[in-house]
Amino acid sequence: xxxxxxxxxxxxxxxxxxxxxxxxxxxxxxxxxxxxxxxxxxxxxxxxxxxxxxxxxxxxxxxxxxxxxxxxxxxxxxxxxxxxxxxxxxxxxxxxxxxxxxxxxxxxxxxxxxxxxxxxxxxxxxxxxxxxxxxxxxxxxxxxxxxxxxxxxxxxxxxxxxxxxxxxxxxxxxxxxxxxxxxxxxxxxxxxxxxxxxxxxxxxxxxxxxxxxxxxxxxxxxxxxxxxxxxxxxxxxxxxxxxxxxxxxxxxxxxxxxxxxxxxxxxxxxxxxxxxxxxxxxxxxxxxxx
Amino acid sequence: xxxxxxxxxxxxxxxxxxxxxxxxxxxxxxxxxxxxxxxxxxxxxxxxxxxxxxxxxxxxxxxxxxxxxxxxxxxxxxxxxxxxxxxxxxxxxxxxxxxxxxxxxxxxxxxxxxxxxxxxxxxxxxxxxxxxxxxxxxxxxxxxxxxxxxxxxxxxxxxxxxxxxxxxxxxxxxxxxxxxxxxxxxxxxxxxxxxxxxxxxxxxxxxxxxxxxxxxxxxxxxxxxxxxxxxxxxxxxxxxxxxxxxx
Numbered sequence: 001x002x003x004x005x006x007x008x009x010x011x012x013x014x015x016x017x018x019x020x021x022x023x024x025x026x027x028x029x030x031x032x033x034x035x036x037x038x039x040x041x042x043x044x045x046x047x048x049x050x051x052x053x054x055x056x057x058x059x060x061x062x063x064x065x066x067x068x069x070x071x072x073x074x075x076x077x078x079x080x081x082x083x084x085x086x087x088x089x090x091x092x093x094x095x096x097x098x099x100x101x102x103x104x105x106x107x108x109x110x111x112x113x114x115x116x117x118x119x120x121x122x123x124x125x126x127x128x129x130x131x132x133x134x135x136x137x138x139x140x141x142x143x144x145x146x147x148x149x150x151x152x153x154x155x156x157x158x159x160x161x162x163x164x165x166x167x168x169x170x171x172x173x174x175x176x177x178x179x180x181x182x183x184x185x186x187x188x189x190x191x192x193x194x195x196x197x198x199x200x201x202x203x204x205x206x207x208x209x210x211x212x213x214x215x216x217x218x219x220x221x222x223x224x225x226x227x228x229x230x231x232x233x234x235x236x237x238x239x240x241x242x243x244x245x246x247x248x249x250x251x252x253x254x255x256x257x258x259x260x261x262x263x264x265x266x267x268x269x270x271x272x273x274x275x276x277x278x279x280x281x282x283x284x285x286x287x288x289x290x
Numbered sequence: 291x292x293x294x295x296x297x298x299x300x301x302x303x304x305x306x307x308x309x310x311x312x313x314x315x316x317x318x319x320x321x322x323x324x325x326x327x328x329x330x331x332x333x334x335x336x337x338x339x340x341x342x343x344x345x346x347x348x349x350x351x352x353x354x355x356x357x358x359x360x361x362x363x364x365x366x367x368x369x370x371x372x373x374x375x376x377x378x379x380x381x382x383x384x385x386x387x388x389x390x391x392x393x394x395x396x397x398x399x400x401x402x403x404x405x406x407x408x409x410x411x412x413x414x415x416x417x418x419x420x421x422x423x424x425x426x427x428x429x430x431x432x433x434x435x436x437x438x439x440x441x442x443x444x445x446x447x448x449x450x451x452x453x454x455x456x457x458x459x460x461x462x463x464x465x466x467x468x469x470x471x472x473x474x475x476x477x478x479x480x481x482x483x484x485x486x487x488x489x490x491x492x493x494x495x496x497x498x499x500x501x502x503x504x505x506x507x508x509x510x511x512x513x514x515x516x517x518x519x520x521x522x523x524x525x526x527x528x529x530x531x532x533x534x535x536x537x
Contacts, residue, residue: 029444034358040347048385048388052383118523122466122522126475130508134305135300167298228375229377274372274377275375279368
């Protein structure tokens with residue numbers, strides 16, 4: 001009797017059976033919920049987005065070609081790409097720095113800093129633009145006149161656009177890295193330190209490889225957000241044709257100037273990039289988990 | 291830290307200082323100006339309404355994504371993130387193509403109030419879903435089974451077991467989507483037409499003040515928005531703390 005009892009407990013389930021995910025109970029409710037969710041997303045996201053694609057290719061590739069042969073638009077696309085790359089680089093460097101600071105150090109005001117980092121996500125882009133104009137405007141900003149005296153103009157030129165973009169995309173990298181850093185802990189680094197590794201070596205060989213995927217994920221999100229920034233850029237850029245007009249501003253301009261084809265084509269290009277970003281993230285994510 | 295101050299803190303402080311500089315009178319006049327007031331009302335009420343919809347639809351979608359298995363689920367998964375990654379101006383254009391003047395559905399809400407609602411709904415879609423999803427995944431199914439075995443029906447199980455553990459996530463997602471709704475600008479530019487007293491939201495109001503060189507007025511309205519964002523952040527922080535304390 002006792003034998004069988006022990007036997008029953010020790011016996012492991014066959015491997016396949018254990019690995020199989022728990023069976024889903026299919027009831028009418030399941031199907032109703034599934035239908036509601038799918039329909040909701042279809043009408044809110046899928047159909048509208050697909051319409052942009054079809055509008056773009058209404059007359060074949062001509063609208064894309066027209067777009068790419070317009071020098072002002074090409075300049076705008078280049079500017080957007082340039083700004084996005086800058087903002088990604090800045091946010092990656094400072095994102096890693098601030099995340100390390102938040103996770104590894106204890107200092108007064110840490111909770112405050114942590115909370116303030118969320119501001120760019122919840123504040124209106126217009127407010128962001130206004131804030132930067134108030135401080136850095138060459139005419140009457142706090143620091144603007146001093147900076148423009150030494151020949152450095154921020155508002156209505158590229159640095160302003162970069163600042164605005166960096167501002168709105170700021171939390172994305174940090175929010176990705178903090179959980180990863182919290183999870184890996186500091187044991188490995190302490191071990192490396194005890195073996196004589198200096199701070200640089202510890203960072204490059206221990207910390208960086210373990211937060212690698214977090215950084216990649218953060219970079220992709222920052223890139224998507226930076227390319228797509230509109231409100232803040234609109235306020236600080238001055239929207240000067242061929243100089244400070246970014247791709248998102250082109251979409252608005254073209255649409256309001258009764259060139260919906262051009263607007264759809266530009267929107268299509270931007271949407272392609274952001275969808276590509278999401279798909280990349282979707283592919284990376286599972287790897288990240290295991 | 292210096293970089294963070296130069297980029298974020300000092301500019302935001304400048305808004306508040308500028309608003310105060312104008313004096314209480316100007317501040318109050320700007321805020322209570324009919325057009326501004328109706329813009330603020332529209333923004334806040336619409337954002338609240340959208341948040342309510344998200345509170346219901348968010349967990350529902352998350353539930354389907356976590357518990358259900360069917361062909362094409364990964365496509366839905368990607369669709370949730372689209373509003374987050376799509377440039378807001380493109381989002382506006384996208385919605386306009388289905389719900390605008392030459393809508394294939396025959397629904398034309400461009401330049402009307404529902405347009406604001408729709409745009410908010412689109413851009414805030416991911417927040418509740420993405421907050422609830424991981425919690426739902428972690429949720430121990432044994433507890434539900436135990437409840438069922440003790441005679442609880444599915445509604446009771448949902449109300450007594452699942453809902454309490456999801457509440458903090460739903461609240462956090464709702465706070466985020468409210469904040470996002472209140473601050474939305476890009477997607478409305480093309481969609482809502484920005485008609486004063488009708489479809490003009492707060493962000494647009496600020497922008498037109500800036501363009502008319504009324505910096506004090508813009509700063510005053512911006513301060514109101516800033517106050518709303520800060521409140522949301524504090525609420526989020528409190529929710530996180532409560533969850534952490536519960537362990």
